[in-house]
Amino acid sequence: MKKKWKLALALSICLSMLAVSGCGGGSNSGNASGGSTSGGNASTDSGVNYEPYGKYDETVEFTIGRHTNHVNNLPEGDTIENNLATRYVESRVNVRAKVAWETDDMKQKLSLSMTTSDLPDVMLVDRELFNQLVDNDLIADMTEVYEKTASSGVKEFYSSYGDLLLDQVTVDGKIMGLPMTNIGNQHQLLWVRKDWVDKVGAELPKTLDDVWNLARTFIEKDVSGTGETGGFVMDQNAMNFSPVFAVYNAFPTQWITNEEGKVVYGSVQPEMKEALQDLSDRYKEGLIDKQFVIRSNEEKEALVIDGKVGMLFNPWWIGYTNYKDSIKQTPEAEWVAVSAPVDDNGKFKTIRQDPVGGGIVVVKKSYPHPEAIMKSINLTTDFLYSLTDDAVNYKKEHPDELLTDNSRWNNDPTQIPMQVDYNDVLKRYYEDIIKADEAGDESIIQADRIVSLRAYQEFKEKGNDVDVNTYGEYISRIEGQREANNPNLEVILGGFYGTTETMKLKWANLEKMEEETILKIIMGEAPISEFDKFVETWHRTGGDEILAEING
Incomplete structure (x- = not known):
């Protein structure tokens, strides 16, 4: 992992005092006996039960700070602390979670907890808080716990990322947290109305010229029959058009590694100019919705749902959005996904998103049974994904205790609301x-x-x-x-996924300048030469400092 960025002096002193004080979160974890289940021999070391499914003779408790759960689909009488998922963990390993507090602003709440010496035993934190806790020696080294206590299921999930995932939480050779996972292949795909393609006698597009030509044909032939057939809808920051940028080997908003092995920022690379010029030309031609900047998400969705637009970029999970309602309005709509446009080598390129998704589970250094946290994660993962016969049978044996909305179980009511899955x-x-x-x-x-x-x-x-x-x-x-998972997909690893000290201070302004410049160029409100001015200003007003911090 990259070098951790240091805190301001005042906060550092405060956290250091907290580390010395060793104040707990009110758990009763010290009463664990370290005994194993009757079904197996638990590996113990100084009273610590490392067996992945080894059951403690006496209850081990931990406290946890959580995001507020705003959706209550639990059966009557059940709570976040006591429900089918938590009871499963307790029944198998005798580990119990107590909610220290719930909040809608985890960063603010944890910052306050750190300054008032009131950290819970378990926290789900972002990278910035993770770095702060590591720098001030407040969280436990989980290396031995992971190696000895992580279940085969959890280890299989993590190992599917190679070294990419655990490298993000490894400091000086020590695993300091357990990351939630951001699965691979969530890139933008081209979604096309296949019935429209057939209607105009065309073929599904492959190259960028094919994409623009098909959009042009849809509009010219008014294939919707509404007199208002439109081109592409675009997100207000234009980043859903990443497949178009990628054809030009441009990767806006992404940290990438150049040929010299240095991390650079994709948005300020020269390849961006040709891509922006192309998008500007297509916007002027009317192939891109002229009002995309001012449309709300609902208005953008309505263009598709009402059958006025037949092409858009969206990831694989489009069916879990309102776009699925298009078959209500036009029952004949036939949507298909295409990996287009491809580059000159026939590759559909994308940058690998941050493999850490949703946060990192960390354990307070003074908590005496970090292995109990791993056990909880083991059983919760088994439960959520029905990984074992035991988990499947447990849910079958308790049908009246499932979620009330008949949905698949979500992770919110579990002891530790983290989600892990295979990269692929x-x-x-x-x-x-x-x-x-x-x-x-x-x-x-x-x-x-x-x-x-x-x-x-x-x-x-x-x-x-x-x-x-x-x-x-x-x-x-x-x-x-x-x-x-199209075979022509080429996934490029990101060069950097974290946050530097200068980014904390200057990134908001740099990001705003970037977005405004890109939009103005696409909409023809600024000439393409404005890009060069943006690049110069970006480097001068913080970009070079950030690059120096990243590249060390």
């Missing part, structure tokens, strides 16, 4: 559905994937006559996941 889970998930469908046997896949399998089978039988939620499940889990 989209490929695994898709292949599992197809395999089970071909075999005619849903019992051969994880229980949490059966809803997707059934949606696929219902869609094959009824087509767009299914309800919109079933359609959304189908279009994401079949169309989206399949195309997210």
